[in-house]
Amino acid sequence: MICVNALNKKYGTLQALLSVDVEMESGRITAVLGPNGAGKTTLIKSILGLVKPDSGTITVDGILVNGESQYREMIGYMPQLARYPENLTVTEIVDMIRDIRKTASSRKPVQNDTPDMELWDRFGLDSEKDKPFRTLSGGNRQKVSAVLAFLFRPKVLFLDEPTTGLDPVSSSILKDKILAERDGGTTIILTSHIMSEVQELAEQVVYLLEGRIYFEQTVSELLEATGQTTLERAIAVKLGREPEMVTETGVAS
Amino acid sequence: MILKILKYQLRDVFRSRWIIAYVLFFLVLTDVLFRFGGDGLRVATSMMNIILIVIPLASIILGAFYLYNAREYIELLLCHPVKRHQLFWGMFLGLALPLVAAFAGGVMLPYLYNAASADAWQAALMLVFTGSMLTVIFVALAYYLALRFDDRIKGLGLALVICLFFTIIYDGIILFVIYIFSSYPLEKPVLALSLLNPIDLGRILLLLQFDISALMGLTGAVFREFFGTPLGMTVSVASLLLWLVVPVTAGFRRFLVKDF
Numbered sequence: 001m002i003c004v005n006a007l008n009k010k011y012g013t014l015q016a017l018l019s020v021d022v023e024m025e026s027g028r029i030t031a032v033l034g035p036n037g038a039g040k041t042t043l044i045k046s047i048l049g050l051v052k053p054d055s056g057t058i059t060v061d062g063i064l065v066n067g068e069s070q071y072r073e074m075i076g077y078m079p080q081l082a083r084y085p086e087n088l089t090v091t092e093i094v095d096m097i098r099d100i101r102k103t104a105s106s107r108k109p110v111q112n113d114t115p116d117m118e119l120w121d122r123f124g125l126d127s128e129k130d131k132p133f134r135t136l137s138g139g140n141r142q143k144v145s146a147v148l149a150f151l152f153r154p155k156v157l158f159l160d161e162p163t164t165g166l167d168p169v170s171s172s173i174l175k176d177k178i179l180a181e182r183d184g185g186t187t188i189i190l191t192s193h194i195m196s197e198v199q200e201l202a203e204q205v206v207y208l209l210e211g212r213i214y215f216e217q218t219v220s221e222l223l224e225a226t227g228q229t230t231l232e233r234a235i236a237v238k239l240g241r242e243p244e245m246v247t248e249t250g251v252a253s
Numbered sequence: 254m255i256l257k258i259l260k261y262q263l264r265d266v267f268r269s270r271w272i273i274a275y276v277l278f279f280l281v282l283t284d285v286l287f288r289f290g291g292d293g294l295r296v297a298t299s300m301m302n303i304i305l306i307v308i309p310l311a312s313i314i315l316g317a318f319y320l321y322n323a324r325e326y327i328e329l330l331l332c333h334p335v336k337r338h339q340l341f342w343g344m345f346l347g348l349a350l351p352l353v354a355a356f357a358g359g360v361m362l363p364y365l366y367n368a369a370s371a372d373a374w375q376a377a378l379m380l381v382f383t384g385s386m387l388t389v390i391f392v393a394l395a396y397y398l399a400l401r402f403d404d405r406i407k408g409l410g411l412a413l414v415i416c417l418f419f420t421i422i423y424d425g426i427i428l429f430v431i432y433i434f435s436s437y438p439l440e441k442p443v444l445a446l447s448l449l450n451p452i453d454l455g456r457i458l459l460l461l462q463f464d465i466s467a468l469m470g471l472t473g474a475v476f477r478e479f480f481g482t483p484l485g486m487t488v489s490v491a492s493l494l495l496w497l498v499v500p501v502t503a504g505f506r507r508f509l510v511k512d513f
Contacts, residue, residue: 011512048332050513069336077332083325085265096261100254100333132268158332 001026001187002047002156007056009042009211016042017053018211024204026155029178029188031198033235034208040191043208044158047189048077060156073101076154080161082145086134090125090144093133097148119147122173138165146174156187163197175201195232207235214239254339255346258330262347272355275311279359287363293373294463297380300360301459304384305452309391310416312352316395317412319348321405328513341508345501349392353385360384379462383455386493390451391416393500400507419452444479451496454489 002024009017017039024030032040045051047058049065049072058065061074084093098115120126123143128136136144142165149157159178163171178201182188192198198205199219207214215222215238219231228234266272282303286296323344330340364377395412402408427446431439447453461480479485 045513050328050331052510052512069334072332072334075332077329079325079329081325082329083322084329085261085323085326087265087268088261092261092264096257097333099257099261100330100335 001061002189003057003059004043004047005057005059007043007046007058008054009039009046009051010054015211017046019056020208020211020213022206022213022216024187024189024206026187027182027185028204029182029190029202030204030206031190031192031202032206032208033191033198034214038208039211040208041160042211044160044189044191048072048075048158073152074155075158076149076152076156077158078145078149078160078162080164082141084133084144087132089130089132090136091129093144094120094148094151097151101152115151116153117147117151119143119150119173119177122177123147123170139167139170142166143170146177150177150181154186157181157189159188159190161192162190163192163194195230195235199231205231205235207238254335255342258335258340258343259347259350262343263351266347266351271315272351275352276355276359278307279356280362283360283363287367293364293367293369294376296363297373297376298463300380301383301456301463304356304380305387305456306420308356308384308387309420309452312388312391313395313398313412313416314409315352316348316392317399317405317409320344320396320399321408324513331513337509338505341505345392345396345504349389352388352392356384356388357381376463379459383459386497387451387455390493390496390500393497393504397500397504397507400504400511419450423450423453444476448489448492451493454493454496458486458489458493 002022004020004022007017007020009015020039020043022043032043034040042051046053047060047065049067049069052067060071063071065071088096123146125140125143125147128140128144133141133144142162146162149159157178162174162178166174175197178188178190190198190202202219204216204218205222206216217225222234222238223229223231226234226237228237283296283300286299287293291299327340327344331337360381361377364374369377394415398408398412398415399405402411427443430446431443447457457476457480461477480489
C-alpha cells in the first residue's frame, strides 16, 4: 500500500506536481492516467525515489521514502523503455539483477527466496538467453524487462506501458500474470495509453491534469456515473469534452 | 555492491568495439614509432604529444556519450535496492578503469616486446601515469557535464568546448599574455597559469622527466628550476590531484541529488 501526501514538485518554473494526495491499496490495480506532461511520470518516479520531491511525504508499506534504498526491495518496476548494457547477454542481465538483490536482502531474508521464473518460461526466453541485449527485438526486450519486474515477487509493482511492443499472445500472458499477482495481494500501479487495457485490468483510476489530481474513482463508478460502456468514452465525458476533441488533443491518452 | 555493479560494467565495456579500437590505436602508434627506429625514450617523447591531445578528447567525449546512453540503465538500477553513491562509483570506475587499462596496455606492450632499456621504461611509466591521470580527470569532467545537463547536445557540445579550451585556447591565452606583457618578468605568473590547466601540467611533468626542457628556452629553465625541485614536483602532482578531486566530487554530489 502506498500513501502519497501533499506532494509538490517543481522543475524550474514548471509545476510538475501540486499537492497530490493519493492512496494506492494493496491487492488492487491502480491506473495513473492523464495527458502527456500531466505529472504521471513525476509521480511514479517520486515513489520510486528517482525524483526528489520538494515537499510532501510518501510511504510505501509504512516505510517513509526518504532517500534510503532498502524499501526498494519490495518494488518491481517495468519501465516503458528498458535499456540494459548492450553487450551483456540476457542471462547475464538476469544474473546481475539477482546479484544486486542478493546482498541487499541478505540482512533480512525474504520469505520467498526462489525467484519467480514463470514469465521466463511462458515467454520462452530460453532461446534468447545467450544473445547480447543489443540484438534483441523491442518485444523481447519488453519480455526481459517484465521477467525482471516479477522476479522477486514484489509487494509493489510499477508497470509503465507494459504491453507496448508485445504480440497478442505474450500480452495476454503478461496480463494473466498481472491479475494473478493482484489476487496475491500485490499493489500494482499501471500507466497505459490503451484505455481498453486499463479497463480490463484496473480497478481504480487516478487522473492527473496539470500536476493535480483531477479525479480519483473506481472504474465501475466512473462508468456508472457517466453512463458509458467504455473507459475511454467515460473519461472523455468526465472531462466534459466532445469525444472528437478528446482524440485530437490527446487528452484520453 | 560497488564491485558487483563494476563487474558487469567492465564486462559490458570490454566487449564493446570502441574500447578495442582505443587499445589498437595506442598499440599501433607506439609500435610504428618503435619501427621508425626510435629508442624507447624518443618514442615516449613522440607519444607524449599525441597523448596530450588524444586522451582528453577521447575521454571526455566517450565519457559523456557513455553516461547519456546509460541514463535508462541508471534509472533501472536505482529502482533496485542500490544506493546512489554505490552506483556512482560503479559507473565511474566502470568507464575510467577500462579506458586507463586500454591506454596503458596499448602503450606498454610495444615496450615489452621491444625490450626497452630501464631509462625508456621510466619514461614510459611516467607517460602512462600522466595519461591515466588525464583519462580519469576528463572522464570525471564528462560525468559532471552529463549529470548537469539533461540535454545531450548541450552536454556534448560543452564537453568539446572544454576540451578544446584546455588543449588549444588556453595555450593561446598564455601566449597572448606573454606577448602583451613582454617587457615584464613573467616566469612566475606563467608558472601559476600553467597549474590551472591539467593538460599543461601533464606536459610539464613529462617534459621535465624526459630532460628536454631545454627545448622550451628560458621558460624551460625557469620551469626546470621550479618543477625540477621536489617542492615543484609535489606542487604539480598535487594540482593534478586537485584537478581529479574537484570534478569527481562535483559529479558525485550532483548524482546524489539528481532527479532522474
